[in-house]
Amino acid sequence: MIKVENVHKRYGLRKILNGVSFTAEKGQITCLIGINGAGKSSLLHAIMGLTPIHGGHIAIDGQPLGTAGYERIAFVPDHLTMPPGMRINEAMRFMEDFYKGWNMARANDLLRFFGLESTERLGNMSKGTAAKFSLMLGLGQDTDYILMDEPFSGIDLFSREKITEVFSSELIEGRGVLFTTHEIAEMERLMDKAVLIQDGKIIRSFDCEAVRYQEGKSVLDVMREVYQS
Numbered sequence: 296m297i298k299v300e301n302v303h304k305r306y307g308l309r310k311i312l313n314g315v316s317f318t319a320e321k322g323q324i325t326c327l328i329g330i331n332g333a334g335k336s337s338l339l340h341a342i343m344g345l346t347p348i349h350g351g352h353i354a355i356d357g358q359p360l361g362t363a364g365y366e367r368i369a370f371v372p373d374h375l376t377m378p379p380g381m382r383i384n385e386a387m388r389f390m391e392d393f394y395k396g397w398n399m400a401r402a403n404d405l406l407r408f409f410g411l412e413s414t415e416r417l418g419n420m421s422k423g424t425a426a427k428f429s430l431m432l433g434l435g436q437d438t439d440y441i442l443m444d445e446p447f448s449g450i451d452l453f454s455r456e457k458i459t460e461v462f463s464s465e466l467i468e469g470r471g472v473l474f475t476t477h478e479i480a481e482m483e484r485l486m487d488k489a490v491l492i493q494d495g496k497i498i499r500s501f502d503c504e505a506v507r508y509q510e511g512k513s514v515l516d517v518m519r520e521v522y523q524s
């Protein structure tokens with residue numbers, strides 16, 4: 296389990312995360328939902344140790360996050376982090392050289408699943424292809440958890456559907472997935488848990504199935520209640 300407890304973060308004097316607490320379980324898909332500027336990316340960056348926090352604790356399976364912990368979490372950012380002149384197959388070889396948990400066989404399965412062309416240059420990829428490529432780099436690592444920042448942002452319907460498909464495939468089975476979004480349409484039926492964040496605070500966290508059956512509400516219904524009240 297990834298456990299975030301009372302996390303505070305500020306940029307300069309501006310408070311961005313104000314005592315955030317929630318958990319993301321292994322074998323479940325947890326969605327961190329919030330409008331622009333709510334603090335979703337900052338929270339993922341804080342979990343990955345990419346930005347310092349100013350209070351609170353983050354642990355993975357009971358251990359504070361350190362080098363060993365980071366080998367168990369993959370991060371899929373919302374932008375390309377490899378040089379634009381590199382080709383997909385070169386990026387895969389780079390991952391093999393630098394990431395202990397890189398699984399070339401699974402990465403090749405993902406390449407086929409997404410219909411990626413291994414010789415394509417990263418700088419020439421469309422937004423949708425870049426999103427699939429980033430997901431391939433993340434899921435190509437043998438990690439227990441995977442964090443994704445806005446995997447659907449600005450992507451056409453068919454690419455979104457293909458990306459959604461991976462969430463219900465064996466390529467992701469058994470892992471803990473935590474992703475951020477402000478568009479939940481396609482993912483609504485696949486999510487196990489929704490965590491709503493607003494102004495750096497968690498305002499609601501719930502089991503999607505339970506809310507659906509006990510209250511007859513969709514995640515979107517709960518979002519409308521919370522954000523439009």
Ligand SMILES: Nc1ncnc2c1ncn2[C@@H]1O[C@H](COP(=O)(O)OP(=O)(O)OP(=O)(O)O)[C@@H](O)[C@H]1O
Pocket residue numbers: 306311329330331332333334335336337338477
């Ligand atoms: N490096 C930074 N320096 C100063 N302020 C920042 C920095 N990064 C983010 N912020 C501010 O922190 C707040 C939260 O940003 P963050 O990117 O975490 O939100 P978000 O929920 O991911 O938004 P979006 O959906 O638009 O990506 C915003 O007001 C943003 O302007």
